Amino acid sequence: MAEADRAVGGSCPSPSCTSAATERIDRAKKLPAYAREGVNFAWIVNPTTRTLEAYRLEGGGWRLLATHADTAVARIEPFDAIELDLRVLWGEG
Numbered sequence: 001m002a003e004a005d006r007a008v009g010g011s012c013p014s015p016s017c018t019s020a021a022t023e024r025i026d027r028a029k030k031l032p033a034y035a036r037e038g039v040n041f042a043w044i045v046n047p048t049t050r051t052l053e054a055y056r057l058e059g060g061g062w063r064l065l066a067t068h069a070d071t072a073v074a075r076i077e078p079f080d081a082i083e084l085d086l087r088v089l090w091g092e093g
Contacts, residue, residue, distance in 0.1 A: 013041035013078065019048065031055070031062055041078050050090055052076070 014034050016026045026044060034042055035057055042062065044053045051069045054076045055062040068074040071092075073085050087093035 013043045013054070013076075014039045015043040015045060017045045017047065019046070035060060035062065043076070045089060047090060050086070052086060052089065 014030075016022075016030055018026045023046070031042060038057075040057045042055045042057075044055070045051075046053075049069075051067055052074070053067050054065040056065050056077060057063075065077060066074070068076065068086055071085075071087050073083050075081070075083055085093050
């Protein structure tokens with residue numbers, strides 16, 4: 001990863017839209033790769049369960065910050081200065 005990419009990745013979340021077919025890969029392969037590359041935040045969005053899990057990289061491992069669901073309006077790191085209406089993710093907003 002280029003140094004400029006690492007700087008961007010360090011401050012921006014890496015969202016993964018998961019499904020039953022990809023969830024194992026998202027959690028077992030992608031999250032460790034993001035940690036290795038210094039990505040500080042990851043979001044796992046699951047349209048089937050209508051959830052968004054927000055993680056922060058701490059001490060080389062992922063810490064679950066929050067799980068948001070359904071029609072929640074949430075402030076999610078690192079963009080917690082703004083509200084995200086989850087209905088937009090489900091095509092309802």
